Amino acid sequence: MSVTKKVGRxxxxxxxxxxxxxxxxxxxxGYEGASMKLLTDAMGINSPSLYAEFGDKHGLYLEAIxxxxxxxxxxxxxxxxxxxxITQAVRAFFEAVIDYSTHHASGAKxxxxxxxxATSAGHVEGTAELLRDAITSTDSRIKARFDHEIxxxxxxxxxxxxxxxxxxxxxxxxxxxxxxxxxxDSDLTGDTEKYVSSVLAKPEN
Amino acid sequence: MSVTKKVGRxxxxxxxxxxxxxxxxxxxxGYEGASMKLLTDAMGINSPSLYAEFGDKHGLYLEAIxxxxxxxxxxxxxxxxxxxxITQAVRAFFEAVIDYSTHHASGAKxxxxxxxxATSAGHVEGTAELLRDAITSTDSRIKARFDHEIxxxxxxxxxxxxxxxxxxxxxxxxxxxxxxxxxxDSDLTGDTEKYVSSVLAKPEN
DNA sequence: CTTTTTTTGTAACGCTCATTACAAAATCCC
DNA sequence: GGGATTTTGTAATGAGCGTTACAAAAAAAG
Numbered sequence: 516m517s518v519t520k521k522v523g524r525x526x527x528x529x530x531x532x533x534x535x536x537x538x539x540x541x542x543x544x545g546y547e548g549a550s551m552k553l554l555t556d557a558m559g560i561n562s563p564s565l566y567a568e569f570g571d572k573h574g575l576y577l578e579a580i581x582x583x584x585x586x587x588x589x590x591x592x593x594x595x596x597x598x599x600x601i602t603q604a605v606r607a608f609f610e611a612v613i614d615y616s617t618h619h620a621s622g623a624k625x626x627x628x629x630x631x632x633a634t635s636a637g638h639v640e641g642t643a644e645l646l647r648d649a650i651t652s653t654d655s656r657i658k659a660r661f662d663h664e665i666x667x668x669x670x671x672x673x674x675x676x677x678x679x680x681x682x683x684x685x686x687x688x689x690x691x692x693x694x695x696x697x698x699x700d701s702d703l704t705g706d707t708e709k710y711v712s713s714v715l716a717k718p719e720n
Numbered sequence: 721m722s723v724t725k726k727v728g729r730x731x732x733x734x735x736x737x738x739x740x741x742x743x744x745x746x747x748x749x750g751y752e753g754a755s756m757k758l759l760t761d762a763m764g765i766n767s768p769s770l771y772a773e774f775g776d777k778h779g780l781y782l783e784a785i786x787x788x789x790x791x792x793x794x795x796x797x798x799x800x801x802x803x804x805x806i807t808q809a810v811r812a813f814f815e816a817v818i819d820y821s822t823h824h825a826s827g828a829k830x831x832x833x834x835x836x837x838a839t840s841a842g843h844v845e846g847t848a849e850l851l852r853d854a855i856t857s858t859d860s861r862i863k864a865r866f867d868h869e870i871x872x873x874x875x876x877x878x879x880x881x882x883x884x885x886x887x888x889x890x891x892x893x894x895x896x897x898x899x900x901x902x903x904x905d906s907d908l909t910g911d912t913e914k915y916v917s918s919v920l921a922k923p924e925n
Numbered sequence: 926c927t928t929t930t931t932t933t934g935t936a937a938c939g940c941t942c943a944t945t946a947c948a949a950a951a952t953c954c955c
Numbered sequence: 956g957g958g959a960t961t962t963t964g965t966a967a968t969g970a971g972c973g974t975t976a977c978a979a980a981a982a983a984a985g
Contacts, residue, residue, distance in 0.1 A: 523961025524951040545839040547752035551943060561964055562944075572943065623842065629893075633900045634839040637748040637828060646901040678914040681894075685911075688834075688897045689890020695838045696851040706890075709883040713918050728931025729981040756973055766934055767974075777973065 530568060531582075533558040538579040539621025546576055546635045577641055583627045584649050587615055591687070592656050601664045605683065605714050609707045612687050616694035617703070625695025629688055654680050673718055683714045735773060736787075738763040743784040744826025751781055751840045782846055788832045789854050792820055796892070797861050806869045810888065810919050814912045817892050821899035822908070830900025834893055859885050878923055888919045 536557040540549045551572065555562050569575035591611035598604035616625050624630075628649055636643040654677070661676035670676075690703055741762040745754045756777065760767050774780035796816035803809035821830050829835075833854060841848040859882070866881035875881075895908055 520953070521961080522953045522959070524963065526962065543842040545750055545752060545842070547750060548839075548843055550941080552941085563946095563964080564962070566944070567962075625838065625842075629834070629897055630838045630842070633830065633835045633897060634750040634753075636900050636902070637750070637830075637835070638753055643902045647903070650898060650901055650903075675914065678911070681911055682891065682915065682918060685894020685897075685915075686887065686890050687894070689886075689893040692834055692838060692890075692893045693855060695841050696855055697841070697848045698852070698855075706883065706886055709880065710887065710890075712924060713887060713921070716918070716921055716924060719917060719921060725983075726931080727929075727983045729933065731932065755971080757971085768934080768976095769932070771974070772932075 526564075528558070528560050528564065533560060533565075533568070534575075534578060534582050536621075537575055538583050538627060539619075539623055541576060541579050542583075542619075542621060542623035542627040542631055545631050546639055573639070573641075576635075576639070577645070580628070580632055580642065580645050584645070587619070588626070588628060588649065588653075590615065592653065595657065595660055601660075601669055602711060602715060604660065605711045606707060608683070609687070609690070609710060610704075612690055613694070613700050613703045613707070616691040617700040624697070626688075626691035629691050630695045650684070653684055657683055670715070671717065675718055679714055683710075686710050686714070731769075733763070733765050733769065738765060738770075738773070739780075739783060739787050740826075742780055743788055743832065744824075744828055746781060746784050747788075747824075747826060747828035747830075747832040747836055750836050751844055778844070778846075781840075781844070782850070785833070785837055785847065785850050789850070792824070793831070793833060793854065793858075795820065797858065800862065800865055806865075806874055807916060807920060809865065810916045811912060813888070814892070814895070814915060815909075817895055818899070818905050818908045818912070821896040822905040829902070831893075831896035834896050835900045855889070858889055862888055875920070876922065880923055884919055888915075891915050891919070 536559070537549075537554050540553050540557045544550075544553060549572075551562055551565075554572070554575070555565060558565065565575065569578055591608045594607035594611045595604045598607045612626075628646060632642055632646055636646050657680035658676045661670060661674060661679060664670040665672060665674055665676065690706070693703060741764070742754075742759050745758050745762045749755075749758060754777075756767055756770075759777070759780070760770060763770065770780065774783055796813045799812035799816045800809045803812045817831075833851060837847055837851055841851050862885035863881045866875060866879060866884060869875040870877060870879055870881065895911070898908060
């Protein structure tokens with residue numbers, strides 16, 4: 516609670532800022548491609564400080580994943596959950612995705628989880644599990660918003676909320692993949708309206 | 721044409737097989753994570769042979785990308801293009817995607833382009849361009865199949881073939897992302913039918 | 926059988942990697 | 956101000972990286 520002054524020499528860096536900078540490096544370079552030199556340079560600290568604060572490179576990576584999953588990766592979800600009108604909400608979700616996958620402050624393109632962590636899921640311990648958690652929790656948060664709208668009568672009773680949640684999230688992976696490959700926001704925004712329609716389309720049959 | 725005998729000591733390995741094995745290592749480990757030791761062990765050759773045949777690690781990587789893009793990554797497209805009925809064709813596309821993203825012979829999960837090459841697009845020369853080529857060419861091959869069905873009268877005149885092609889391909893990225901995270905074919909096949917419906921749904925208004 | 930050509934396996938190259946030992950520096954406590 | 960405590964920056968560690976030099980081996984050509 517209190518900002519208790521601690522004995523000893525004070526830290527010369529901000530933890531959250533250093534972690535954000537490290538995330539940017541991982542995002543651009545991948546896990547193995549992010550060397551200690553690149554990391555410490557971006558974070559503005561020396562390696563002993565990094566080790567004292569995060570354990571080692573692997574620990575830093577896991578923290579970066581958690582930090583990203585609860586910050587950047589959540590802004591589209593927050594947009595989806597706060598926008599009152601459901602069509603506007605879905606639109607806002609995709610717009611937020613396009614925004615940070617093409618214009619993130621770090622300069623990295625695409626999505627950190629899809630374009631970097633997914634690669635390490637093949638061989639870096641602990642990452643596949645974090646990825647699965649992120650996927651299932653996102654699926655269910657989207658579904659929850661749809662269910663809420665069904666309750667309100669803004670979506671038909673038979674609206675397949677779970678299926679459409681996965682569809683919506685899977686479409687997102689395609690968009691961030693395009694962003695990673697170098698397509699910019701003007702290339703992606705053209706698809707948004709069609710994707711919104713498909714996500715909210717009345718179930719056939 | 722002719723299998724002209726060449727002077728000198730004959731090669732002791734098969735080029736295509738070695739390249740396929742290398743692709744599997746890159747797919748699992750990522751570009752930097754795929755060390756020369758892992759590569760040469762999997763390929764069954766020593767590093768001088770690798771350098772003589774592929775130039776260097778970077779050259780091998782680019783060849784692996786091209787090889788994958790014209791082989792594994794194409795089987796869903798071939799399925800889409802050869803299956804006579806359009807609904808069956810779209811279904812076969814997704815089934816082929818699920819098949820190799822969860823059961824590839826190399827043991828790697830997901831899609832090489834999405835789960836590995838996309839990461840290197842951030843920093844490995846020449847990869848972003850290959851990725852963009854793969855995306856645009858896939859978009860247009862899917863669209864071509866839809867256009868063909870419009871001609872035949874099996875899809876309505878106003879069917880938005882270009883939009884649905886991108887939607888279909890973007891949905892695929894979501895599926896292979898799930899596969900990479902560790903979801904298996906039984907988790908993914910449940911979504912297929914809904915995705916087929918969304919891809920082929922009658923355009924609203 | 927000798928020469929020429931090409932690929933082989935071994936062993937080395939310099940470099941960069943992640944990690945850490947250590948002493949100087951900066952703060953709080955008494 | 957002196958001692959305790961924590962972080963700092965420097966510099967070193969051994970291991971592993973991608974790459975290559977080189978000589979032995981295996982084939983065809985003369």
